Amino acid sequence: MKVADGFWLSKKGYEVNYASQAYKVETTENAIKVLATPYTVMNRGMTLGGPNLEITYSSTCENTIKVHIDHYRGGLDNIPRFELNEDPNFKPVINRSEDSVELISGDTKVVIRIADDWDVQFYYKDRHLTGGAWRSTSIIHENQFHANARMELQEDDQDFNYPQDPNRTYIREQLKTDIGECIYGFGEKFTPFVKNGQVVEIWNSDGGTCSDQSYKNIPFYISSKSYGVFVNSSDKVSFEVNSDTVSKVTFTQPGEELEYFIIGGENLEDVLKHYTDLTGKPSLPPAYTFGLWLSTSFTTSYDEETVTSFIDGMKDRKIPLQVFHFDCFWMKEYEWCNFEWDKDMFPDPEGLLKRLHDRGLEICVWINSYVGQQSKLFDIGKEKGYFIKNLDGSVYQSDMWQPGMAIVDFTNPEACEWFKGLLKKLFDMGVNNIKTDFGERIPTKVKYFNGKDPIKMHNYYTYLYNKCVFEALEEYYGKDKACLFARSATVGGQKFPVHWGGDCYAEYSAMSETLRGGLSLCSSGFGFFSHDMGGFEATAPADVYKRWCAFGLLSTHSRLHGSTSYRVPWVYDEDGDTEACDVLRHYTVLKGRLMPYLWAQANKTHTEGVPMMRSMIIAFSDDTACKYLDQQYMLGDNLCIVPVMNEEGIAEFYVPDNGTWTDIQSGETYEGGKYYTRKCDYFQTPILARPNSIVTYGNFDAEDKMTVVYDYLQDAEAVVYGLEDGKTAQATIFDSESNKITDITATRNGNVITVSYAATDKSFKVTAEGKTVEAKAGSTSVEITL
Known part of the structure; x- marks a missing residue:
């Protein structure tokens, strides 16, 4: 939501008041409470008006800083809340000095300056993440006439499009971004992968895949500097990603409060682990679904x-x-x-x-969750009060998808x-x-069973x-x-x-x-x-x-x-x-053969929260070239996939700078830190194994198997890729019920690779650089001499 008219002015119809002074700072055993004034208070007469903001800094989950901003606290408690895994008894460390106060959660902290000028900064260990100073946190009031005129223009499509908040108040935060910093996320977005320069509105829409609308909007973004920002609101949060103030991410929410979390991490995988600690880990789909x-x-x-x-x-x-x-x-x-x-x-x-x-x-x-009027369930739902209702108490109906359809009210x-x-x-x-x-x-001029x-x-x-x-x-x-x-x-x-x-x-x-x-x-x-x-x-x-x-x-x-x-x-x-x-057939069989590897990666996604299918920058947060890659991705920890998306059959891809990668189909190798162009037939989609890794393959053949649920260990093959002298590679094999069968570790010393594993009652193969040995049932290690 843009309200700025350039840097100095605000658009006609808007009044913006910025937090300018931490006038009063109080600490408790688990929070810092700040009364922020819109100007520097020079005398008692200046305390007679506002608007002031009450800002609370706390932590309810390790490596997350929770920021809650209030203007008025007297509103109705009718807001749906995300189900978060917060620990109200979590106690961060709070330190106070003469000119600042800090709150530390794990390795992540916030520092608030106690001085005339507003200044709040976030850190992970000694690394600066983001923060705000002059002209950052603000409250915005919209002129009554301006708001009414805009609402009138939107009246016709208010059912499915967001009506502007009638109280005409917004809370806005602006967080600094560094030169070269890239922003990603916000849910499923079909626009350019790097979100810098975009306006992102968190509003679920049925708009296909070719517009800025999307079905899955998440008020959460991650930065190439390895931190995340989660705005805890189901409202239409508007993000200006370097597109209002070009050195800041701005987010604005209608109403009298705003709550967000700063999430720190060693790298982006670490950040996503912490975020899913808070919002929930992905459940593990059954093995057959792959x-x-x-x-x-x-x-x-x-x-x-x-x-x-x-x-x-x-x-x-x-x-x-x-x-x-x-x-x-x-x-x-x-x-x-x-x-x-x-x-x-x-x-x-x-x-x-x-x-x-x-x-x-x-x-x-x-x-879907819609019930057409011709369905025999319609009258039941109407009689029992199972549908979303109009403001007058009648059933909300539409012809948008099924004639006369109603929508099931899951708050009942x-x-x-x-x-x-x-x-x-x-x-x-x-x-x-x-x-x-x-x-x-989902319409907005309606009422729900629970009154939200x-x-x-x-x-x-x-x-x-x-x-x-x-x-x-x-x-x-x-x-x-x-x-x-x-x-x-x-x-x-x-x-x-x-x-x-x-x-x-x-x-x-x-x-x-x-x-x-x-x-x-x-x-x-x-x-x-x-x-x-x-x-x-x-x-x-x-x-x-x-x-x-x-x-x-x-x-x-x-x-x-x-x-x-x-x-x-x-x-x-x-x-x-x-x-x-x-x-x-080729790729279905290949995926079947990869199931021991894929299933182990799926189990890791479920327990740790790191996405199984991830962008290159998530996997290689320290590789600058990966910041802009959106036509290749990692499938699990160890496989880089490069889909071919042109009639010429040309694959263009970058290989991260950490060793020699190997195409698992052709055996071709690629030195890291370089860009490559390769012409591919339909069977040659580049699938590159990460150096110093193990990829496990199962005994899957379409001649005798029509299911991906099978014995993932018997006659499996653990292939060691690009193992360097003195380095170690690891893999785990689970059965189809997620019981761990064995861990496999490969270590190279000179021209000898030693592979150790937990003894099992089944045999499998180990391969490195084209040489294969049998890991017999009951044994615990094998050696491969290169």
């Missing part, structure tokens, strides 16, 4: 015969398939959502699902139990996963929606078997994986914007990411489809899905191309 998903697509015609032909076609072509997804039209038109199968298309749904399960498939079905506990009951009937039939679509177009502010509920709604469905899966299948395929999200949504990137077009530019969105989301605490392979809208040329298959199967989760056309590979052979099936 296999290939196939969808009916959206508006295509399909029945049991169609579904069976798809599954038979994949088996005949030896393409391993793990999950089959039924999109919207498993229900009868105009009746979404009634949670009942369209008996005209699927006369025996229980029998169909059993037949699919007998073939080794898991089942996913589409839902009875509505949640009703919704879960409907889902459990599907689970009884054999449904394993739920695609929770929509949740973004409807404007602040707009973004928060998706949390309650996905939480309800995820809990239903946990209650039925157990806490280690729940998996969603969700589109919308807010803070904490990472606890309910998996999330996919939404409606993208079937072209190369959409592949690129999808990747940017995924990397931004995974920079915001989300551990797992998927997207519609082949593009959602329209039908891709075979060239794009094949490149997207590689990209999709080298993401954490892989789903073929479209809008008006099927995504089975053989339909792309009709233009004379014969490789689509071969390419899909």
Whole structure:
């Protein structure tokens, strides 16, 4: 939200008062409380007015500094609050001197100067992170006439777009950025990956992947200087990233309060660990979800015969398939959502699902939280009060998605139990996963069962929606078997994986914007990411489809899905191309072989909160060249993926400066610290193993395996890549239930690599620089002489 008119002036209609003096500073055993005045108080007469700001600095989680700013504290307690893991008994260290006071939490601290001029600075150890001084923290009042005129202009679209706060007060903070500092995150953003120069508004929207709107907005960003800033609000927070004052990140929130956290860390992985300590770790999706998903697509015609032909076609072509997804039209038109199968298309749904399960498939079905007027559930929900209501108490309805649809009110506990009951009937039939679509177009001129502010509920709604469905899966299948395929999200949504990137077009530019969105989301605490392979809208040329298959199967989760056309590979052979099936099989089998490595990385994401699919700057925070990379990424700790996104088949990529990297498919090596250009056929997507690493491969072959859930140790191969003299590489192998089987450690001394591991009852292989030895059952070490 820009209110500045250049540097010196404010726009017409706005009055800005900046914190200018820490007039009164008090300390308690766990907080610093500051009364900030908008000018330097020279005499008692100047204390007769305001506006003053009451600012509290505290810490409720190690390595986080909590800043709470109040103007008026007499408002209603009707604000939805994110579920944070705060410890009210956490005690930071507080030190006070004559001219400053500091609060220390772990290695992160804030220093507030006690002097005439306002100055607040944040540090990690001795490294300066950010801070604010003159013209930073402020309160903004909007002229009544100006506010009314602007609200009147927006009246027509107020239901789905943010109405300006009628009290016309905003709290704003501005934090300094250094020269060359880059900002990332804010949830799923399809705009350029480096957010400097952008205006970012935290408001969930159903806008596709080709605009600045997004389905998953998170008021959290990370910096290339290895710190994070989390604004604890579900409101429409507006961020100006070096786009208002060009040396600052500015964030503004409507109302009388603002709360944010500064999160320090040794590097960006460390920062994300601390952020997910606060907001929740990603849950671990079941191992089978990492296999290939196939969808009916959206508006295509399909029945049991169609579904069976798809599954038979994949088996005949030896393409391993793990999950089959039924999109919207498993229900009868105009009746979404009634949670009942369209008996005209699927006369025996229980029998169909059993037949699919007998073939080794898991089942996913589409839902949203909207109930059309033609659904038999509409009258029940209306009578019981299970829907969001208009201000007059009537049911809110719209024709936006289904004629006369209502929206389930998840602030009503009875509505949640009703919704879960409907889902459990599907689970009884054999449904394993739920695609929770929509949740973004939530109106604001309404009222909720719990009386919460409807404007602040707009973004928060998706949390309650996905939480309800995820809990239903946990209650039925157990806490280690729940998996969603969700589109919308807010803070904490990472606890309910998996999330996919939404409606993208079937072209190369959409592949690129999808990747940017995924990397931004995974920079915001989300551990797992998927997207519609082949593009959602329209039908891709075979060239794009094949490149997207590689990209999709080298993401954490892989789903073929479209809008008006099927995504089975053989339909792309009709233009004379014969490789689509071969390419899909190649990368599906490769992902199956990589499951021991991928599953270990997924377990790490779950326990530590570091995203499994991460940008290069997160993985290499000290490498300046990585700051701007958004067309390649790390998949786990040790594999760099470079999707090919052009008709020429050219891959352009940077190899970080920490040794020699190895392409796991071709065996080619690349010296670190350099940029490379390589022409690739459809089977040569660059997959580069990090030096001084171990990547574990399983015994997976499409000839005899159609599932990614298998014995990850028996006849596995631990490949040691680029191990330098005196260095050590490590890996862990888990079984499919997340029980640790063994740790593997490789150490090089001269031309001898010694590999040690915990004894097991199964044999596996160890390979380094083309030489392979057998690690026999019961043994604990082997040596490879190079």
